[in-house]
Amino acid sequence: MNATEPILKVEGMKKHFPVQRGFFRHVAGWIKAVDGVDFFINHGETLGLVGESGCGKTTVGRLILKLIEPDQGRLLYRGDDISQFSQNDMKPLRKEMQVIFQDPYGSLNPRMTIGQTIEEGLRTIGNIDGNERKERVKELFELVGISPSACGLYPHEFSGGQRQRIGIARALSVEPTLIICDEPVSALDVSIQAQIINLLNELQDKFGISYMFISHDLNVVGYISDRVAVMYLGQIMEYTTAEKIFDNPLHPYTQALLSAIPDPDPDSLKEIHTLSGDVPSPLDPPPGCKFQGRCPLVEDQCKHEEIEMRRISEGHHVRCRKV
Amino acid sequence: MTATLNNLETEHPPRTPFQESWRLLRKNKLALCGLAIFLLFAVTALMGFFLTSGPNPIFNPATIRLEEKLRQPLSLPKVDELHEEDLPRLGIYLFGTDDLGRDVFARMLQGAWVSLTVGFVAVGIAIIIGVFLGGVAGYFGHKRVRVDQIGAIVLLFLGPVLISTGHQFYGILLIAAILGHLKFAKRIYRPLISNPSNWLSLPFKETILVDTVVMRFVDIMLCFPSFFLILTVVALLPASIYNIMIIIGLTSWMGATRFVRAEFLSLRELDFVTAAKALGISDWRIIFRHMLPNAIAPVLVSATIGIASAILTEAGLSFLGFGVPPPHATWGNILSNGKRFIFDAPWLTFIPGFFILIVVLSFNLFGEGLRDILNPKLRERH
Incomplete structure (x- = not known):
């Protein structure tokens, strides 16, 4: 395997969901969730995926x-096209x-102790007997900052941040190479957000895991990501490094997102x-540029x-005619 | 977090799940009462089974004493008129005697075992079918099956019927043919399937949702007024307690199916199920280990109430004379026999009626309590 080869490469991925109506459930239209x-x-890299609610970021993660x-x-995935793989073919890749x-309340089984939840993951690896599994569970809890003695407790006995740590421990249990973080901090307090993000960073340094970090918060994404993709209505609008997104945002949508980040300095006169x-509606997106209805720079041609995605400079792609 | 945990550990050792359940049960007085009555009933029924069966039972429910007809409860036997072996074992007619002078207490003991086994076996059958079909409909509901597969599975049930009615050869042949069809249909009919314009290919297309198949079958079963369905089947089959258990079970699984399916539909969308799928855990393990424990609470509650209604159904069948054949006593046929003497000997109707009421009520109370106990969110925070 080539070390410089990307661990995951997505090319022209589309997912359209049918909208069924009426008694005979005929297809009345298609929601172009990912287009x-x-x-x-x-x-070992983190790709941030930003966009507002309903733009298809979570769908990308599930795809x-x-x-x-x-x-x-x-x-x-590592050069193999897995898009046509059946669920059976996916089995060996599941632990990768x-x-x-996002929701730390729905993501843990309320009827299993957290120790059992983690053990379920270890069970799928095979070749580990019961005692070894228990040891591994304890190690994993220590790794994410949960007391190993808490093994026998149920999820409702933990706070949101702790549950998120347990969720991370579960993901780590199979020693993956890529973790899709689907808005992992959106439901948490700001101080807890920082803890979780630092934990994710530590784990990345330790194990060389790659992340795809999905979020609607450009600030958080900018902090954790190496590169950022800005999504709007099922398409990527701007795709570049985290620094360039902040220093030189080119797409009008990215600029609007950046200007919406609250400034902690009350005296600053940020416009x-x-x-x-x-x-x-993704059911009936406009022809031409998807952003046309809200763009300050819109022209007739955009409509x-x-x-197409255009390359502006090395590793900086923008889907806008006006740039 | 760590500090509080360590503190707690020094205060009291962690409880096992069983101790925790017991602690919760003790708080719920009504449920505890229900459980106590149920245990008493179960022990009585078990003892009753041993005390009233065998060639020379300790309590003989079949002893006929024509000179002692319709004696009131707590009345003493006329010692000089009876043979010594016909005397009631307790030396007193605790619940009186019926129109043939049989000891109602001994008959109630014998009937308790019938009620207990009917309740548990029937509901056990119903729960097994209900959980399986509900789980399939809820979890695999969005998958599609071919029309010929449905036909094959319906025919598959004919095989055991043929075997059990003495046509072993044809039964085995049928089962083998259907299994072969299910395995090789796609290969055999490939030319047909590959030409989509041929209308003959329609049955071999995956067109019907699993959910539709299962739930429409549930609807069909619900269409029959179940008591009359049971009556019909009981009239056709030889009267035996086992047939009645099986039939009550086979006609009362629909509620459990609906409960499990509804729970599964909402559970399927939850993140912990997605996480289990992403971990590569097998579908059946997800269904039984991850989803079922979250879906079982309403099923258990309906099961305890189902035991009550199975006991009632058996009593009803016996009352109508379709139940367990006489002279075996059940609470239903004691009640049924007693109705002719309701003004002269009201104890013959009120004693079995009262015990049916108590047992059914205790099951319902315990069922309600069980629902609370099984919910870990109601458990005390550590």
């Missing part, structure tokens, strides 16, 4: 994990890719470009021409 997405994740089947496009969820309008 042609390309990116890659390198070894990568093959929890739902992509309609089109290629999904290359793991997931951390806020609020976006007008709403996200158009008809399909906009």
